[in-house]
Amino acid sequence: MGQSHPEPIHCRLMQKYSASSILRHALSHHRKWPPLWRNPEPKPSYDVVIIGGGGHGLATAYFLASKYGLRNVAVLEKGWLGGGNSGRNTQATRSNYFYPTSTRFYDYSLRLYETLGRDLNFNVMLSQRGVVSLVSNPHELELTRRWANAIYLNGVDAQMLSVAEIKRLMPRLNFQGRLPIIGGFIQKRGGISRHDAVNWGFARAASALGVDIIQNCEVKAFEMNGNRVVGVSTTRGSIGAERFAMAVAGHSSELARLAGFRLPITSMALSWSSAGAPMFTTPIRSAAAWRTPRRCSRHCSSYFRVSAGCG
Numbered sequence: 001m002g003q004s005h006p007e008p009i010h011c012r013l014m015q016k017y018s019a020s021s022i023l024r025h026a027l028s029h030h031r032k033w034p035p036l037w038r039n040p041e042p043k044p045s046y047d048v049v050i051i052g053g054g055g056h057g058l059a060t061a062y063f064l065a066s067k068y069g070l071r072n073v074a075v076l077e078k079g080w081l082g083g084g085n086s087g088r089n090t091q092a093t094r095s096n097y098f099y100p101t102s103t104r105f106y107d108y109s110l111r112l113y114e115t116l117g118r119d120l121n122f123n124v125m126l127s128q129r130g131v132v133s134l135v136s137n138p139h140e141l142e143l144t145r146r147w148a149n150a151i152y153l154n155g156v157d158a159q160m161l162s163v164a165e166i167k168r169l170m171p172r173l174n175f176q177g178r179l180p181i182i183g184g185f186i187q188k189r190g191g192i193s194r195h196d197a198v199n200w201g202f203a204r205a206a207s208a209l210g211v212d213i214i215q216n217c218e219v220k221a222f223e224m225n226g227n228r229v230v231g232v233s234t235t236r237g238s239i240g241a242e243r244f245a246m247a248v249a250g251h252s253s254e255l256a257r258l259a260g261f262r263l264p265i266t267s268m269a270l271s272w273s274s275a276g277a278p279m280f281t282t283p284i285r286s287a288a289a290w291r292t293p294r295r296c297s298r299h300c301s302s303y304f305r306v307s308a309g310c311g
């Protein structure tokens with residue numbers, strides 16, 4: 001995996017955000033800011049079509065354009081940008097994963113986040129206030145020590161916390177609830193980033209580089225030439241491309257079925273709430289909760305994790 005970050009974008013199409021542009025636009029009561037991205041009609045064909053306008057689809061488009069010079073690219077989104085998982089997640093941004101490969105992968109991603117605001121000239125509101133994982137029984141404490149040590153040995157910051165230290169960090173937590181808190185660990189470089197801003201920042205930068213962002217454009221079927229996908233039928237007409245990418249999260253198995261192949265995953269409905277999140281100053285999670293099976297949603301656009309590990 002390369003370490004280089006994409007070149008910052010300098011494009012006439014993109015309004016530069018700076019203190020002076022904010023002051024200038026104040027004179028017109030901020031009514032003259034240009035739209036963040038263009039709203040083009042779909043072209044008959046592209047070099048690359050990306051299905052799904054969430055974080056992954058938009059980031060793929062941005063990096064194809066900024067890093068690999070591919071500009072004849074479209075992102076097709078059936079609803080609005082970030083209307084899936086990417087605009088409704090808990091916003092935790094972290095790399096505290098157990099397995100070495102996961103640690104490296106997520107830490108690379110976290111490092112991209114650390115410069116993302118500058119690279120996109122868009123405030124993604126990354127706040128590295130730490131991510132805390134809580135523990136409620138001695139067995140879990142032992143596993144968590146192993147987890148934190150593994151992360152640390154893999155070169156990522158991780159630090160065990162005593163109950164007193166957790167109380168100092170989050171005085172509003174109930175330590176004597178059904179699952180009493182007996183310890184935890186923190187990744188201090190972890191934190192939160194504003195999910196809408198991440199989507200909009202990528203969309204704005206990709207659009208400025210020539211990527212067509214096409215909303216309200218649902219892929220309904222694939223057009224095949226033998227075994228090869230050559231086009232998609234959408235609610236906005238037929239669109240051809242040399243290459244297609246699918247970034248549709250919980251809809252992946254469904255879309256793969258439309259394209260004629262089977263993925264080893266199944267999409268299922270789940271409702272999920274992060275309503276309590278604003279109560280706390282730091283993203284927290286319980287190691288116990290994480291080890292409970294979760295399911296995936298195609299309707300609520302949740303994601304799934306059914307595993308017994310902490311990686």
Ligand SMILES: Cc1cc2nc3c(=O)[nH]c(=O)nc-3n(C[C@H](O)[C@H](O)[C@H](O)COP(=O)(O)OP(=O)(O)OC[C@H]3O[C@@H](n4cnc5c(N)ncnc54)[C@H](O)[C@@H]3O)c2cc1C
Pocket residue numbers: 051052053054055056057076077078079080081082083084085086087088089090091092093094217218219220247248249250251255272273274301302303
């Ligand atoms: C409640 C919740 C909390 C989460 N918390 C965190 C967290 O704290 N930290 C973290 O890192 N991750 C978190 N995640 C996971 C994270 O949000 C997802 O992994 C990520 O947003 C997935 O991005 P994506 O672009 O792959 O999918 P999505 O954002 O779901 O985008 C897929 C897009 O594809 C579109 N689409 C589907 N079918 C079609 C079609 N046929 N044609 C055109 N478009 C289509 C959908 O409308 C959707 O907009 C959370 C997820 C949820 C649901």
